[in-house]
Amino acid sequence: MKKFIQLGAVTLALTTSQMTLADWVKDAAQAAEVKTIQLRQHIHQYPELGNMEVNTSKLVQKELKAYGIQVKTGFAKTGVIGILKGGKPGPVMALRADMDALPMQEKTNLSFASKVKAIYQGKESPVMHGCGHDAHTAILLGAAKVLAQHKDQIAGTVVFVFQPAEEGGADIDNFSEGHLIGSRKMISDGAFKDLQPEVIFGLHVIAGIPSGHLHYKTGAILNSADNLKITVNGQQVHGSMPWAGRDPIVASAQMINNLQTVVSRRSDLTQGMGVVSIGQIQAGTAGNIIPEQVSMLGTIRSNNEQVRDNILKTIPQVVEHTAAANDVKAKVEIATYAPVTMNDETLTEVMVPTLKQAANGNVKILNNNASASEDFAYYGKLMPSLFVFLGATPANQDMSKAAPNHSPFFIVDDATLKTGVESHVRFILDYPNVASQVQTAWKNKALKK
Structure with a gap:
């Protein structure tokens, strides 16, 4: 004897022995x-x-x-x-x-x-x-x-x-x-x-x-995860005369803000969601010295592989162009952790x-x-x-x-x-x-x- 259970487009046949x-x-x-x-x-x-x-x-x-x-x-x-x-x-x-x-x-x-x-x-x-x-x-x-x-x-x-x-x-x-x-x-x-x-x-x-x-x-049960590392190099100078150097901290602040537009303005959110978060920033030794270098670590998440791929492709462009606008140098490194977990x-x-x-x-x-x-x-x-x-x-x-x-x-x-x-x-x-x-x-x- 079989009992048929309809689940969406799939019909599952369960025998009496299975059900017991x-x-x-x-x-x-x-x-x-x-x-x-x-x-x-x-x-x-x-x-x-x-x-x-x-x-x-x-x-x-x-x-x-x-x-x-x-x-x-x-x-x-x-x-x-x-x-x-x-x-x-x-x-x-x-x-x-x-x-x-x-x-x-x-x-x-x-x-x-x-x-x-x-x-x-x-x-x-x-x-x-x-x-x-x-x-x-x-x-x-x-x-x-x-x-x-x-x-x-x-x-x-x-x-x-x-x-x-x-x-x-x-x-x-x-x-x-x-x-x-x-x-x-x-x-x-x-x-x-x-x-x-x-x-x-x-x-x-x-x-x-x-x-x-x-x-x-x-479908998607957990997000993808990719790790982000950005290194920004400028020119160290006294904090009272920033025009004499190149400020990687200001440039980094702009990069963090601009990274949010990778999702809000550069991703097709009808396909899924995305998140770019910077969780660690390291720079400087004193309050009156503009440092030479800033390093940032972050995470990238999405529940759609197309959205994910677009974010990974776009981030280096945004960072590098922001760096150019501030006359500093930037290096972007992205390391894959996991794709979207799909059922x-x-x-x-x-x-x-x-x-x-x-x-x-x-x-x-x-x-x-x-x-x-x-x-x-x-x-x-x-x-x-x-x-x-x-x-x-x-x-x-x-x-x-x-x-x-x-x-x-x-x-x-x-x-x-x-x-x-x-x-x-x-x-x-x-x-x-x-x-x-x-x-x-x-x-x-x-x-x-």
């Missing part, structure tokens, strides 16, 4: 909850920075091996790949979690709060899991345990991707060497060389969404029933993408991908007052972990039933490019 999977999946995720929480709290208490996740990596390897999952290493320094072959033939499917923490002081007063300090960019810094990657790692380990215990129910092969340095590396120049970390390095180091997944799933815990709730949308339309639509089962119906379609960025986007360049948000704030709290991700007060409610585990498990169990639809649409889209 909830009988054991929910129970299995519940049974794994205590262990998942223990893992998450341990990882939280002992966080490690990007490219330095040595002990976290060892923990992941130990757990996967204990579950009977094949383990491969040698990717992106501390990355781990787990491989689990199901009891039935089917596609190769990937699940991804990131493992790294942030260089920041924790102020949560949790019993398992971090007291760790480590070297970041050559200086000692407090370390905290202020974005929720501890939860992501524990959730994927919990899902791995459940899937390994029920591998006879899996149609296909599961690739577990434990990735380092999503937030950047502690030991490299993230501006010039970003390709040496995170998902890009996992891919270039051959994480999928021997076993290429045809689909990948990921999730991110988010403050301000109730625990156990899942939010999603098709494959067909994959997203056919997995909606899966999300609803995992979250007990507590699922919401987002009207807009989130403004942050994720290097998960690079996996989506290789295969259909789906990235969803999992609520991290206790349901009885005021969502508007929840400390956001990257705050020293950021907290993940452990009660949400079992929903994350169940989501991953259901992604793997349900995808084979819709694989042909997803792959056909993916190939047709590729032919149109």
Whole structure:
């Protein structure tokens, strides 16, 4: 017997046996909850920075091996790949979690709060899991345990991707060497060389969404991110006689203002949005000396690749022409971090029933993408991908007052972990039933490019 569910232009056929999977999946995720929480709290208490996740990596390897999952290493320094072959033939499917923490002081007063300090960019810094990657790692380990215990129910092969340095590396120049970390390095180091997944799933815990709730949308779910560095060289002179030199500070101020017109006057905002922000300015040694040089660092974000490309092309023109108008020299450097994170339309639509089962119906379609960025986007360049948000704030709290991700007060409610585990498990169990639809649409889209 089949039940047909209409989702936009996609019709999903669910067999009776598929629909009764909830009988054991929910129970299995519940049974794994205590262990998942223990893992998450341990990882939280002992966080490690990007490219330095040595002990976290060892923990992941130990757990996967204990579950009977094949383990491969040698990717992106501390990355781990787990491989689990199901009891039935089917596609190769990937699940991804990131493992790294942030260089920041924790102020949560949790019993398992971090007291760790480590070297970041050559200086000692407090370390905290202020974005929720501890939860992501524990959730994927919990899902791995459940899937390994029920591998006879899996149609296909599961690739577990434990990735380092999503937030950047502690030991490299993230501006010039970003390709040496995170998902890009996992891919270039051959994480999928021997076993290429045809689909990948990921999730991110988010403050301000109730625990156990899942939010999603098709298309752009997170912005692109590119790093901007501008160096302006003038001629140093006493502040009382600026005409005798060339002022890079005034020129830089004009550049910052003019950069805003790259979005407001030079971008087609019917296609999407863009943001250019300067977050750091360094110049001068005294108030009465016009310095020789100004250096600026900034970030570029967009939810549309055409808008993004136009911004990246236009910024050097604006800066260089502003420099010429002020008789100073300017050097513009742009370093790519991540493309727009895109949810494959067909994959997203056919997995909606899966999300609803995992979250007990507590699922919401987002009207807009989130403004942050994720290097998960690079996996989506290789295969259909789906990235969803999992609520991290206790349901009885005021969502508007929840400390956001990257705050020293950021907290993940452990009660949400079992929903994350169940989501991953259901992604793997349900995808084979819709694989042909997803792959056909993916190939047709590729032919149109």
